[in-house]
Structures are given as structure tokens and as C-alpha cells.
Amino acid sequence: MNKTAQTVESAAAGGAFHIEEVYPLIDGGRFAVKRIAGERVEVWADIYRDGHDVIACALVWRREQDREWSRAPMIHHSNDRWGGSFVPDRPGRYVYAIEAWTDEFATWRHGFELKQKAGADLTLDAVEGADMLTRAQAGGPAAAAVIRRQCDAFLQTGETASLLTDELRDAMAESQLRPDLTRSRLFPLVADRPRARAGAWYEMVPRSQGRTPGQHGTFKDCIARLSDVGAMGFDVVYLTPIHPIGKTNRKGRNNAVTALDGDPGSPYAIGAKEGGHDAVHPQLGTLEDFREFVAACKSLDMEVALDFAVQCSPDHPWLKQHPQWFKRRPDGSMRYAENPPKKYEDIVNPDFACEDRGALWNALRDVVLFWIDQGVSIFRVDNPHTKPLPFWEWLIHQVQLRHPDVIFLAEAFTRPKLMKGLARLGFTQSYTYFTWRTQKWELEQYLNELTGYPERDYYRPNFFVNTPDILPYHLQSGETWMFKSRVALAATLSGSYGIYNGFELLEHDPIPGREEYLDSEKYEIKTRDWNKPGNIKLYIRELNHARRANAALQQTSNLRFIPIEDGNVIGFVKESVNQTNSVIAAIALSRDVHEFWFPLGDVQVGMAGDRRNVAAVENLLTGERYPVEWGGIRLRIDPERDPALLFRCLA
16 A cells, blocks of 8 residues: 655654654645545554654544544554554544654563563562552543552552553553653544535536426426436536626627527626626526525435536626726736637636735635525536635635535546646545546556545545536447446446436537537527437436445445456446445446456455455346356346446355
């Protein structure tokens, strides 16, 4: 296991104790390790000092805003490697540290027993040990009682056996003074709720949820769609921006520079006379209607995720109220947003470096807090990589100190190191390159990267098969097997995955030569038949049912690829965090019929201490069971019927 090295020396102890190779740790403790509340956090370190004295170590932790520490002993394993653990009992930001000190009584006892075996005179040594008992004072009442009793026994009888009991050893370990105690620096950890690790997301464009062609959808129309979304087994309903849309430089259909009468504009051109980021588009309804939508989602065990896009239309109220928040060109005009060669004439970006940036940052934080007050606890952040990284680190920290259950998803398709940098500084989840990974070798390589160290300690992937901006080339043929294969890969490889509405209907018409939808609903209102023949809603429902029934599929890191000789079939095994559930999967990457051997000879399942070879597998969809013979199982996939086979492992 790879671990980030960290050495801490105590000036007070003269550098006697060294605490090195601490795990888990991100960039030497600069960024927080991510875990799930209620699950045990294992901590390891190499701890040593000069000489032969016996040392003791403890793991200490607390919530960031608390003062009182909790502590647990660390256990020595071998070669100066120590291990301990703690459980963050609720979501929040934590800090932990490692303490080391000389166990003077254990050192005395160890030397005493060696001399005793050698037949040395132990008179003075016994007095020294008894003297330590008289100076012990830091422990609890029970330990104090043991120390008094054993001390009295020695003074009355002179028998050294009373100084060597395990009961006294434990009492003294608790009670003796620790003048050379050394504490490492504090290391940060974020404990999130389980939704941070696992969830099926359904991206919905609210204005396109109506039933009348050309008519703007409402929150009530969105509520009417929830039973359909819930029936497919989704956990999160993610809404594109719901705010008023500007009219200045409004985009027309297919991103035309000039809009025609009736064109609704892009929902990402946020802000108009009706309000800005804390307002709802009047055609969607009222704020009360939105709260009813949130409540309706909750009643179906789904959560709402909102798009947080830090950009403004030229009509946003902030441009008049706070002109100092925006840059102007030499001629006095406002500079619209660009990502050459792309142009976004309908939006402008705030100036995060302006002299009044403190007020700007606070205003953006308050937007997030406002929607939290409306019942939202998940935010998908649009293009965070184009905004200053210190701003996101500050905002996420500010929000999560008040609302530790809030989740932030970074929508950043950019350079890999920048994507990882956003994850390290605090984003709960991250978009990935899965959308473009299609070959077996590149899927395995990419997943091995995401599930390796140190990425697995801070980068939580969310696999989206498509987005309003991206119609990948492999979906543009509209082949059913490909849509099924991609959603099966996303739903089983990653604990979190998502689809953009219309995927279930196999929508696939592109702008010729580009990975973008023709007649994109980013610029127009669409009306769909959500039960259109040929849809794959039932298939998605079965996948999500399998995910909910198998904890192995609700996480990403415990993943191992299985070598299958067919280059167009990818195979893997996943195991739940608590090791009670294991699933194997074989998914076709081409339309051909595949017959192949799935080797399971060295795959073991079960909890630590009781690991066993797989004896049989059970089909997650049909319930059929098959014995594992000769170290594996022969399988057949017909992608036109179902490109994925999923099995629960039985010992």
C-alpha cells in the first residue's frame, strides 16, 4: 500500500519521537482525507525513538469546531509500525493526530523481568517500581484503586509479584505522567453522509417536463414526472438552473447568436429583472412551488440537486447593484465569457480578484445557504475549474461547517491534475473521463487510477453517460445495446453515476461532426413521450434495483478486474466496504455474441479472518444459481438481449 510520508518531531521532547509514514494523509495533511460517517477509519504510522525504552501511542480526534478530544490506543504490529482506528459518528469536518510517549512503568517492568531471569539483585529495582506507583495520578478511579491495592500489597509483603500483574500494567499505562508526550501535527478528515459515495442521478431540464408542445414546463410538471423517475430507481433528481434568464444577447436555437421571438434562451444565462441566483424563473412557478417539488422528491426517497453556475447574464441585478464585481473593457463595455473558440455572448463572469471580492465571495456563499434553507443539500457546480481554487476551498469549508451534510459535485472536464486538485480542496464528488473511455484497456487503466492511492482517499467519481453538453460519438448510432452497455458500465463500476434525461429514450441526433446534441434543449423547450417505444427504462430500473440490493455496487474503490481473454468483454469483482457482499460483472463492449471463461480461482469473499473461495454465483436479475467448477464459470453474452451479466458471489 502506498502512503504519503509525514515526519513530525517534537521540540519539547528534543526530537526523541519520530512519527512517519502516516496513513491516511493527503499531501502531507494539506488537504482532508474523505471518509463516510459511521464507518471505521484505520490510521497507521511508523513511530520510534532512540534507545530501548518502551513507548506507547494513541490516536486522538475531534470535530474541527469542538475542543474535547477522543482518544484510543494504537497497537504495535511489527518493525515500529503502529495502527489504530476511530469512527466519526456523524457527518462533519474532523481533525486527528497521533501521540507518542515513553511508558516508564512498562520500561521498568521489562527491565525488571530481564534481570529477574538473569538472577540479579532486584531490591533497588523493586523500590523504584513501587515509587512509580506513588507518583501515578492521571488515571480514572478504577485504575487508581488497582494502583493503591498493589502498592499496599508490595509494601506489606515485599513480594515483587504484586508489581508485575497485567492489571497493574494496564492501570499504570492509564495513570502515569507523560512528561515527554509528543503529538503530531493535526491532520484533516471530512466524514460525509453515504450519499456522497453512492447514488444514481437523473438530470432533468425543468422547462422541458411539460406535456404541451412549445409550452414552458413548471415545477408542477416536474412533480408529475417524479413517479416515472422514481420507478427507474434514481436517488437524486438534478435540475439545470431554475433562475430567471436574461434577454440581452439571448441565444437562439442551436446556440444561434440571435434569438427569435419566443426563444427561451439558455438557463445558464442567469439573471433578469425578476431576480438572480436566489430567484426562480416565473414560468416555472414560485419559490413555494419549488419547495413542494423538494418535498415531493423526499416523499419518494429522492433528493434534489441544484446547478450552481457562477455566472450572470448582462441583465442580472448584480451588474447594477454591484458594478465593481465585474470587469469592463477599455471602451467601457462588459467582456462576455469566452473559452476560445467558444463564445458565450449571453453571460459575463464575476471578477473574483476585484477590490470588493470579500463581498462577492460572501454573496455567492449566501446563495448556496439560501437554497439550503429551501431544502437543497446537493449542488452540482458548473465549470469550477474556471474560478479561483481558493474561493472553492473557502466556500465549501464555510458551508460544510454549518451544514455538514451538503454535497458538492465538481462539473469539470479539464486537465486531470486540475480535476484532482478540485477534489483535494474539498469537492465531494467529481465528473470524470468515463464519458469518453470505451476500450477495455483504457477503462481498466482509468479505474485502476481512480481506485489506487492516493486518489481513492479524496477523489469520488460520478460517472455520467451523457450530459446536455456532451453526446459522445459512441452513442450517436442510437444502438440499444450500446446505450445499455454504457449505463451498465457506469452503474456498476462507480458508486455514483448519472444520466441526462432523454438517454432512456435513446436520443442520439448530433450536430454533424460534433459531440453535441442537435436541437439541444439548452436553447429550446422540448416535449417528449416518456414512454416512447424502444426505451430502456425497465433496463435502468433493473440496474438500479441491483445497486440498491448490493452494497458492493454502492462504492467504487473495492474493485478488481478479472482477466478475460475476450478483448471486448470487461470483467470485474466488487466487494462492499464491510466485506459482506461481493458481486462479479461481465459487460460486453461490442455487439457480437461473446462466449468466454470467467476465472474465479483466486477470488475470495467474506470478512477478514473468514475469507473463502467463491463456491457459486447467483444472477442478480433472474436469481439463477451456478456452481463454480474448475476455478471459474463459462458465460455467454448476447448484447442485443443484454450486454451485462451481474452475479452475487456465494461462499
